Amino acid sequence: MRRRQFLMLTGATFAAGVVSACVSRVDTGRGAVGPAPSQPTDAEAFRAARRFADLPFGRIAYVERGSGEAALFLHGAPLNGFQWRGAMDRLSAYRRCVAPDFMGLGYSQVPEHQSLAADAQAAMLVALLDALAISKVDIVASDSGGTVAQLFMVRHPERVRTLLLTNCDTEPNSPPPKVMPVIEMARAGTLADATAQWLTDKALARSTFGAAVFRDPSRFADETIEYYARPLASSPLRRAQYHAFHLALEPNPLAGIEPELKRSKVPVRIVWGADDDIFSTADASYLDRTFPRSQGVRFVPGGKLFFPEEFPDVIAEEARRLWRVV
Template identity: 70%
Template sequence: MKRRDFLSLAGAALAASAVPPLSIAAAATEAARFRAARRFAELPFGRIAYAERGAGLKAALFLHGAPLNSFQWRGALDRLSSHRRCIAPDFMGLGYSEIPAGQSLAASAQADMLAALLDKLGAGTVDIVASDSGGAVAQLFLLRYPQRVNSLMLTNCDIEPHSPPAEIAPVLEMARNGTLADDTAKWLTDKALARSTFGAAVFHNPAQLTDEIIEYYAAPLVSSPLRRAQYHAFHNALSPNPLAGIESQLRRSSVPVKMVWGASDTIFTLADARYLDQLFPGSQGIRAIPEGKLFFQEEFPDIIAEEARKLWKV
């Protein structure tokens, strides 16, 4: 099942009903707690929203996928905050970051924004954990700021030969045509649609996308004409390939890298993980999650935490 079908999948409602959803009260409390703890950093790039858990000199940076935001990493943050100062920002053009019109939303600009955010927060070097388009930004950040990266955990994400993936071409076309925000806005009035299309395409258990979670992800993307335009601009910036030409540079990196991969993802398959495993001299190998789809990180935070601790040697 491909991401290009995420707005028109048929029959996935049966899959959504196969597993009981989280209790609405629990999900609402979880989202409310995350919202209440949200912080903002005033940067030249805009007002960047981020979550922070834990303290100490050692920091970890969590980079989310699209169309999600830092809420994707809530489970991992809770489990790893005793080992690292965990920082999870919302990318420019996604989530709750407030970005001025005209600001570039390209992956290279996102990498520079992260460096500025870390400077603002007084965080030096970091262990990076990344997903989806956040993985593309992580690779660029590694090349631009190699002295700031201790380790890299990549989960289902772009690689140079597969960026942007052909499977999301219809999504990119909607962004170019200015209709992606309208389709996303439908999730707010029809939560079942969100679960049976988007949810079924990228989650093992789409029923875990409660109404509260859908609201938390989708609402900011369509909250104003500017945010709608930036939602489109974020996707438009995914093409041409932002990773073109980086392979030879990544081959010279000595940073420890671990791939933790959802093996049921039809966008970024295990072949992409194997490419990264062969690419990085410091590769620590691949852990495949058989039932995991693109955004398995949200559903299996214990696995993320387990592999992070191994990579960080804590």
């Protein structure tokens, strides 16, 4: 029954983390964008670029491209830094782009008893930036990465130049209701087994998870499924940490954060997939009216939770626009 529940609950509940109050601050995202790179980064190239930082938290996997002022890309669940490959292709000419893998997801290797909660992830990012001699960043974040980004920003405002948020948790909606069945699967110890099925049945991955979080799940390539799912089921420890990551989503890691967000001086841009049924457009509007220096909301027609992977041109356009604010 649990497996049937998993398949029927849209698959989007895997998202960990899985109109506007002022119309003049909203656009629907039909602006011009530049051409895509002639040779997009594939899984093999991203794997070859992977590096590890030895930190008190463990060996943290990351990919880095470009030079100059740094931009930090924070992924959702059950993804890893590969989510941002398209955006990095387009933005590495403008920033030193760093995409780490969160503890408990991706290819980071952490000890058995390391906390995987959002506040520990934020502390890990501080240590990573220190190891890379990066003092200040532009943050681009999605899904549960948006939770960590908000915590990082209020605790280390001097280290954040700008913040670009896509569909993600907000204090009133964390964890969202559609994620609760997945948290229950993690509690029962069945979530990793369900994810591992993707490795032998790619069509299942596309028809459940892919259909829920991408506008066009047919483009959820086999190599992408492998890159995301393989490490999560690679050992008993990794399976346990995958479960622990989800269990750490409650109680609400953003509880009480709103007053601090309202005092923020960081310029923020919100870019939201309009067809996401996990984080609704109301969440985008909440963020827009909460951040004093919000640069408004752009809704992406047809975009679901992980639209940044399908529409990296939108992320690149909005990041460059935001970065010119400071």
